[in-house]
Amino acid sequence: MVSPVLILAIGLGTAFALGLLSQARKSFLFLVTLAALALMAAISLGWVVALATGAAMTAEIHTAGVAPPFAINLRVGLAEAALLATISLAGLFSALSMREPLLRLGRGAMAVLLVLVMAISGLVMTRDLFNLFVFIELIAIATAGVVLLSQDQRAICAGFKYLVVSQIIAILMLIGIIFTYHATGSLNIDDIVATPVAFHGAALAIFLLLIALVVELKPFPANGWALDIYTSAHPGFSALFSAATGSAALFAVDKVATYAGDAWLPLLTGIGLLSFVGSNIVALRQENDRRLLGYSSVGQLGLVLAVIGQRDVLGDAYLYIAGGLILSHAVAKAGLFWMSAIVRGRTLTDWAAIRARAPMVLAFATFIAMLVGLPPFPGFYAKWDLAQALVAAGRLPILSLILLGVLIESAYLFRWFGYAIKREAVEKGLLANTVDCGITLAAVAGGWALGWIWGVAHGEFNVLATLPVLAVVAFLLLEPLPAKVKNVLAIAALLGWFAMVVGGYDPMRLIFAAVMIPGGAVILIASFTETGRRIGFYPSAMAMYAGLALLLEATTFFEFFAAWEIMTLGSYFLILRGRMSEPHALSYMLFSLGGAFALLAGFAIASGGVQPFPLDQLGTVAADLAPYVFVLLAVGFMTKTAAMGLHIWLPGAHAEAETDVSPMVSGILLKAGLFGLFLMLMQLGRQSLWGVDLTYVLVWIGAISAFLGAVLAIFQEDAKRLLAYSSISQMGYALFGIALMNHLGWLMAMMFVINHYVYKSMLFLAVGGVYKRTHTKLMYKMGGLITLMPFTFVSVLVGIIAMSGVPPLSGFGGRWIFYNAIMDAGLRLPLILIFMAGPIGFLYLFRLIHTIFLGQLKDPHRKLKEAPAWLVAPQMIFVAFLIGFAVLPGMALQKVDGYIGSIFGDQPLVWSGRAIASEFGYWNPVAIMVVIIVVFVSVFLILLAKNHDAQKVKQFNIVFSAERPYRPETTHFAWNFFAPYRKAMGFLETPVVSTFWGGVTDGINGVGDFTRRFYNGNGQSYAIHVVLFVVAVYLIAMGGVA
Amino acid sequence: MAQIALATGFVLILAGLYGALTNRDILRMIVAFTIADTGVNIVLVAVGYLPGRTAPILDAAVPVAEAGQRIIDPVPQALVLTAIVIGLGITALMLAYAYRLFRLRHSLDISTFTELKW
């Protein structure tokens, strides 16, 4: 392997050699520069591969042929090699991105860039303190030089502010170095660690050096001077500045922290966390995209600084975590900056222009997922291991602060992504050219490769290696195919996976699998109505299904959590496709991520840092920890089942989603939450916290959700919102059932899982079909569609009969089991809410069917056709299933009943032939169906005999109070259908929960908007901020002692 | 002797910092920074000074054999040389920036260059 010193030598040599070549042939000079950078990248990559595969040992390079303490030595281990590779690659791509100014300014600029990359590499390799200082100064001057390449006039001011603060840093660092030398007698980092510290002022010396390096990392309160560079410099340089310089400075801090000893680590953690959370909050109110990226990169540097601060606890996972975070930040941030070169406008909404190029949207999504740390990227593995290690060491507050920071960061990143997908693009907003797109896609490839490497390195479970995720990647590649072909493939994939795994599941998991996988396939039939290629739909849908499939397959906490996040990611992209769904998709994502982080914390506490922790051992958690694990996991799962209080994302997300996405998200996705609750309650059972039985709390939440969900559904004017609120109510029922913690309660919940999937998908598809024809979701704008859309009417009719629990159909089965369940459950008061929710449920269902299908037909709708055949087909399948399930509930329930019996150890239901008897009553679905049908047919025959030749008359043919209506709109009673209810119970409609969550978000935004005002742009005040920061930390850390 | 040098060095640094942070004129800030740099250089050399010893040059007066007892610590001097040149480099760069800033807005007052904020 060639010696890494060559990296420095090539960098410098080419920089000097450029002077010799003729100034005229600029493109040749540019090629030489690129060749040099490529060579440096090749060397570092060679070292990475050699070190990773163990072919080479950590290289110790002695300059001047003398042993280290007396000469400068360089070291290249695996960490250094990885950083070197990132830096040189970032340098190469940034040079490509900055080709226009480089060619314009000639060899001077190229030399400065080369020296900058060399200096950053030197900073990573050197093991000598003063050499560290020289390289930092080199970076400072080179940065000042390159910043000038930007067209932006403000770059000069930014450069000057940068230089002013670099001076202050230089002063502090020099004093720190010289007094460390005086105290320890040597300048070499490894040598200092060996010898004990004699001079009592050494602590202050170490402090000065450390604080100088930390200020170099642009910590939150004192980083105004660096943010201007991000805003005004050329994006190519900003990429290099944040990815390469940021990572190298972090590594420098890490080197100094090793010899400074563990006493300083809490200080580093404190500064890091303050910087991470602070800059993320301030970034919330940013409108300029590059400044936002600046804040985000400062935040990420703060996060890694905090991780460095925790190195004593992380042990050997430290490199894996810190490396994962640094590399994913470097690749993502560099990619985003290079992308910002393509977008013409500088505000966040101008990024809507990237929609013109599908690969760019994929790139944007990849980078955001990497920054937030979603699977399958390294950040995800790193965050998981970090959480495990922190909880194992009992440092929960630090973990919660980090998760809070990540949540805030995901807030503004996903809001930005929403703008990019949803806002209308200004024309010519994209300066897409092959080179910039090429670089960005290279970064994307780098990101996915890192994801694979981190997955393999994780040992336990490589997300990218699982079959479902590979299917998602396959669908990403199949994008150019027409939608119908992809739809067939998708359905085949789902059914194939179900056939493959169906054998190994217990009855309960089997039902969930049946609802989720083949259920998804049935809903996908409805996607045949779409024409064209539907870019982005199939990968997102398959990601959601992959998440669900893996959720059922999961055996350990990590697999479960990875599946949970993939499912959330996929469903977010699906919901975002809706026309008006941007704010709702954002609130969905934030709630889901909040819930996922609650799960992460819960799993971490439960496993206590033991990796890999099997899922079925959840019950073995220590008794004092169990309630907290219970609360965290319950909150996490309830964000997904939209229990009251965590529900405000659901109405918007389900209502604004596309026609075939609403059933998927509502019918299937909510079941994931229920599946989680089942697992949790199965393992943890009844827990009580501060004397309150938590399952009793869940009962109350379930009851309140059921009642309020139904009440709110009555007052909706939009059909899909009505169904969305009804989903909240039905999930409330299911949650109530599970929380009863008795056999029949769980059976009732399972009934709801099946029933809710069937009729909610049916109703959403029906309303979707009506929407496709009438182009409106507002019920009072429709009416009288029964004659034009008979099949849709039948499906909605069967749906509401089943849903309201009226006897012949399966809804009644659920109610019957519910009654038997509450008979022996000790509680009384929550039942009242459930009893009230029942009939109210019937109201909104009737409103749905009356306002859309009955009443007066509007003139514009006279010539409407039936909903598209592909939409009606799945509805008919569901109708058939409902009737079949109503007559033979045993078909699905008997095995599950046995399984639940094995858990609770009792067998309350006796399945005798077609009748089901319980301790309190009996239910014979076949008899009920037969009696009703016989009576119905006989009465119908009587009416038919008497009135068979009636002539069909239009609804319009009516007289009321001696007047004939002249326009159908006036006589269709639909708007504010339940006015009396609104007068009587309107007070329940006050948006208590949404005002609470709105208050929380506005509060954080307000804080962000207030604190960012203190960056007033004045270079001198920034310098004062730095000195103030140094003095403040000095007082806190040293308390004035030497 | 060393304490005096250290004290003057630190006083110069503090004076330089004070000047840099209070003066609104850019040129005066740069002057203040040069003074601070000189102060740092003095501190660096002062740390290397051992009372009662001579310059680290091995010539007739200081034979190689007893060099260890006769010379002061050469390392800080080596560092100072680099520090001085770096100081000059940064000062020259700041002057060039000051000139460009002046050409931009025809004023040298730092508070006029504040459009990059929030």
Place this chain on the structure above:
Amino acid sequence: MTFEWIQVPYALATLFIILNYGMLMTAVVRKLAARVGGRPGIPVWQNYIDLVKNFALRSKINHGVMYYLGPVFRLTGGIGLILFVPTIYGSSWAQNFSFSGDLILALYFIFFGTLGMALGAGESGHPHSAIGVSRGLAQVTAAELPMALAVFAIALQYQTLSITGIVEAQQGGLFHWTLFTNPLAVFAAMFAYVGTMMRSPFDVVLAPQEIPIGPPTEYHSAYLALMQTNRVIFPIAKTIIYMNIFFGGATTWAEFAVKVFLLYMIPAVIGVVHPRFRVEQSIRFFLKWGLPVGILAILTV
């Protein structure tokens, strides 16, 4: 609980008895109400005349499928309710098809008729029927609440959901009736009973002056015939349920006739002296008075 074919003729017989009893009783009650008002009132066999007249009428109008099936749903609801509830305790042939479901089935099956009626009225396109349906549903759901609580209280008290089981537990003397063993539940249930009997003060649903007879506005001839047969037997079916659960059930047809008549008279008597509530007033009434009693019934069972 197996099914024998003999049960079909038995059920038809019970149905025939109840149908005629209903015809006569409702006519008698209307005659009593008229006499109180100083009017001679209708002849006792008036219902039979209306039924024959309506069946004889020939109608050419049909507003669509659901409109056509509306009355069928309605009558099926009425007949089904009778069939699913045992009429006479102890008699072998008057058990109807009560083996197929029990208390919960009876409770939920009430909605079957309401749903059918609502759909049919909705399809008729007449604004009055739509308004009537909206009022009816709003009011019935509020009224059903105390009933559901009372039923649950009873189920908890007797630890069974089968109606025959409850009736059996109430045999043996007046003081074994639920009326005395669990008066709060009965009181709550009577709220619901009065509320759903479509008599003032809760008859805004088919308020004659505002929206001529509400939902069935557009119905006439054979449709109306079916509805009227249902109007006759549906209240009786509900009364049978109340009688079985709260008032000791009936061991002989005579006891059955007397109890049904007396129960039927309660809302009639209340109706005569009360003005009509608006819908939100009745909802508030049920929530303010009916609900607390129901809650007490549950808590104290």
Place this chain on the structure above:
Amino acid sequence: MIRHVVVALLVALLGIAFWTLTAGYLPDAELNRTAAYYAAHAQDEVGAPNIVTGIIVTWRGLDTLGEVTVLFLTSAVIALVLTQSKTPAGATGAGFLPSGELLTTGTRMIVPLIVLLGAYVIMNGHLTPGGGFQGGAILASGALLTLLAEPTRRFGHSVIARVESASGLTYVLVGLAGMMIAGGFLDNGILPLGRFGAMLSAGAIPLISVLIGLKVGAEFSSILESLHETEDA
């Protein structure tokens, strides 16, 4: 006004920190490990009587390489900064005061001496105090003097750039040669250590000093040149 008070407070607090450093400071009685090593091995390992130059050129050669790059960077950046901003047409440099008699004759007399002194300082860098940097600076002051004397005279800018690049490149190549032939990067063992105290001794140190001297001189003059040149171009 509050800014002054705040800064004064901050500086006072920093003063306290520094005061704790100076109060507790006592100079070492003995040379510490590194200095003692350098003192002992100055002759056999580096062969340079001037230990400081020895440290600068070989032992801590990377620093000096970094150092030279700093100057190279500064001159490149200043050239960048000033080429981007041609002076506005109106304010030409024509208004130069004709340099006085004393200055022109003085320059003609002193400049050769300065150049000679610079060369001496560079060549004897490893023997007497001085070395690449000092010599380079002196050469630059020579160039500065000529600039002051005849402001209109143009130096061959490409000549300076070529000298600067050539010396930089050779310096790196010498470093690499050190790595190939001798112990490590920038090791002065590539040439024989020679007699201690002689002009051509201490291995590659004189060569490197010359390269540094040329480079520093060229860079300083190019800085002055670009500052001067953009004046009235």
Place this chain on the structure above:
Amino acid sequence: MSVLMLGLAIALALSMVAAAAVALITRSTVIAVLAAGLVSLFASIFFVVLAAPDVAMTEAAIGSGLTTFLFFFTMGRIRREGGK
């Protein structure tokens, strides 16, 4: 350690601090720059006293010489282009 050297050191220290104070307080920038150059000159003498000849030469050549010249050069440019 002869008293002479100590006295010289103290004198140099005080003069340096005085020059620095002048540099920071004066109204006109020219005097400030000259004062800074003076500080640098005193520093180079101080280095000689501290037995660091190399540093003294560098400080003299670069610190006082070139830096001061750079300042005057820039100020000249600024004044010639309508500066104060």
